[in-house]
Amino acid sequence: MEETIGVTSAAQIPKQRGEALQDTAVRYAEERHWDVFPGTWMESHEGVPRCSCGEEDCPSPGAHPAREDWATQATGSATVARRLWSKQPTASILLPTGRTFDAIDVPETAGFLALARMERMELTLGPVTCTPDRRMQFFVLPGATAKVPDLIRKLGWPPATLDLVARGEGAYVAAPPTRFGTRGAAQWARRPTPANRWLPDVEELISPLAYACGREPRNA
Structure with a gap:
């Protein structure tokens, strides 16, 4: 595997360099031609870290859309991205799916098992993220959402039985180095490189992913 991912935590909000987040968002738009949009961020409320959305029990603190019309805010322009993050430098970096890529979201244990198998099979892989809530997202060509249910059925599983x-x-993923509150940051299990600019079709990856997810109970 390219990297070993660990989930970290801290008692206080880990420091974020706003300039680094802005530069990273700009680079995603400029170099990868991905649409990006700024999400929520972490604030200190009476000395307690809290998501900017104001919800005390936010399930994805500092790592979800900050406004309902986020889909129209997403941009592939590096210039616009730089302007958006200049308004809120610590905003998370979110990537809308269904445009330049879809993402197959699986549990971390299944994801690493599938990733090892894919590498042994020498399959073409795109970028892969790993999040602090122990999920992995495999980037594939757009259109995967329409194909996945039938592909899983053909492999012998009812789609609802797999945590895939x-x-x-209409969906999105959090891009590294976006932080999930004090739980840690999204990281790359496989980084974006010139070699994986061309994404695989979901049909190429679904078998090892479904097999790996089938080895563990649903919602484990």
């Missing part, structure tokens, strides 16, 4: 979610139009 295709994220397409």
Whole structure:
């Protein structure tokens, strides 16, 4: 595997360099031609870290859309991205799916098992993220959401029995180095490189992903 991912935590909000987040968002738009949009961020409320959305029990603190019309805010322009993050430098970096890529979202244990198998099979892989809530997202060509249910059925599983979610139009993923509150940051299990600019079709990856997810109970 390219990297070993660990989930970290801290008692206080880990420091974020706003300039680094802005530069990273700009680079995603400029170099990868991905649409990006700024999400929520972490604030200190009476000395307690809290998501900017104001919810005390926010399930994805500092790592979800800050406004309902986020889909129209997403941009592939590096210039616009730089302007958006200049308004809120510590905003998370979110990537809408269903545009330049879809994402296959699986549990971390299944994801690493599938990733090892894919590498042994020498399959073409795109970028892969790993989040502090122990999920992995495999980037594939757009259109995966329409294909996945039938592909899983053909492999012998009812789709509802697998903890495998295709994220397409109307969804998003958190891009590294976005932090999930004090739980840690999204990281790359496989980084974006010139070699993986061309994404695989979901049909190429679904078998090892479904097999790995089938080895563990649903919602484990």
